[in-house]
Amino acid sequence: MNSRRVMWSALGAVALATLIGGAWIFSLPAAPSVDNPPPIAQDERDATIAALKPPKRQRPLVTIIGINDATETTDYLTPYGILRRADVADVVTLATAPGPVTLFPVLKVEPQATIAEFDAQHPDGADYVVVPAMSRDDDPVALQWIRSQSAKGAIIIGVCAGAKVVGDAGLLHGKRATTHWYYIKELRGKHPTMRYVEDRRLVVDDGVATTTGITASIPMSLTLIEAIAGRDKARAIGRDIGLADWDVRHESDEFKFTRPFALTAIGNTAAFWAHERLGIELKDGIDEVSLALVADAWSRTYRSQAVTFAGNGNVRQSRNGIRIYPDQVAASWPAERLLPAIDDRKPAEALDGALQGIGARYGTRTTDFVAMQLEYPRRRATQ
Incomplete structure (x- = not known):
């Protein structure tokens, strides 16, 4: 079973079922609880x-x-x-x-x-x-x-x-x-x-x-x-x-299948004409953790797919020695679809920046939708 094409295929089925007449979606909870958990003993x-x-x-x-x-x-x-x-x-x-x-x-x-x-x-x-x-x-x-x-x-x-x-x-x-x-x-x-x-x-x-x-x-x-x-x-x-x-x-309890989560999956999937490929320039020395978090987040919106590009097809070596293949050979990327350079951004800050960018581009519901997939606590995702 291809279990990691995760909620993507599962939620596609949810979207189809709902569009056909799945009124059951309105029985889903409207929102999860968001509390600060007690300290660890x-x-x-x-x-x-x-x-x-x-x-x-x-x-x-x-x-x-x-x-x-x-x-x-x-x-x-x-x-x-x-x-x-x-x-x-x-x-x-x-x-x-x-x-x-x-x-x-x-x-x-x-x-x-x-x-x-x-x-x-x-x-x-x-x-x-x-x-x-x-x-x-x-x-x-x-x-x-x-x-x-x-x-x-x-x-x-x-x-x-x-x-x-x-x-x-x-x-x-x-x-x-x-x-x-x-x-x-x-x-x-x-x-x-x-x-x-x-x-x-x-x-x-x-x-x-x-x-x-x-x-x-x-x-x-x-x-x-x-x-x-x-x-x-x-x-x-x-x-x-x-x-x-x-x-x-x-x-x-903050992480569960909710009505906004399902509706965002449906709405973003249905807006196929507005789906985008967003470029990340792949450079030698790039922080592999920041790159992973940013690319992962932008590729889970159901509106966008992150793509790495470089001026040639040679592999680039990350900060700590991971050799990464560019997805596309291109000297540049259209400015309106170019994601901010990762450069020396700290990984946690890079992820928070990506979630803020997702909210600015697609709305806060999509930010919540991505944070839910990443199981990223809202107390950080909304800071």
Whole structure:
């Protein structure tokens, strides 16, 4: 099942059903609750950090696995970029097969190794394996490799709907876990012994960690830095990426299928004549986390698709060594469809800027619609 073409196909079906006569849409809640969740108790914080301590090496080895034909953009690039920025671990992006990894909904990158190459170089396995959302939850090669890494003692971290991949690898039996709000019911139905934990962006249980939706990759990465190198280092990196205040608390009731969410999907999809391709200039040294967040957000409006362009077809190397293929060869892009240069913008600020730009271009309902897909708390998205 191509589960990562996510709500896109599902909401397309919603739109069609409603246009045909789905009056049921008006039974959906008008809006989710938006409250500030209570602070995390210190003993819970300490237990989370202890459970994420490096299991093998003093300087741990972190891998991020993707399948070549579609792996979620932010899930794949954000942990890499933040951990590399911190320089507290060796971090490598992997693919199940040779060749580039097509990210979804945007970007194409060159992985740094295949899983076979990694295994040959590191027969004892990684310390951490980050599992993004993938186009298939049941890719046999990915599942076997994840299971083998767990057996070698690696901590497995399912980011967003990557929890479904971890579940299909057989690693959620009897464990506490979470996932993207859109997939909670599916995950619980498929893995009935799993115990869903609400109001947490990160849940750790016996060598397996899972997160809520896409932007939870940011606090997850900072929590991992804290487990490896201490709170002060994590705070410093948080400030460096524009997120001075962070933890794993979450308001789960803020994220649910609502009437405005469905109606925005319907309206934006129906306005096909106004759909746009918006350009992002791809430059050497671009921050891969800022790029991922901005391109991901603009590609989830149902009104626009972000496209990277460069003056030639050569790959560009990001700030921390990711090789990115431009989508189009072009010396420039029409000014009215050119997204602001990312340059040195801090990732959290770049995302907030993208959401503000989406609101200015398409309205606040589309901003909320994108933030809901990213599972990005409104208390930040509306600042």
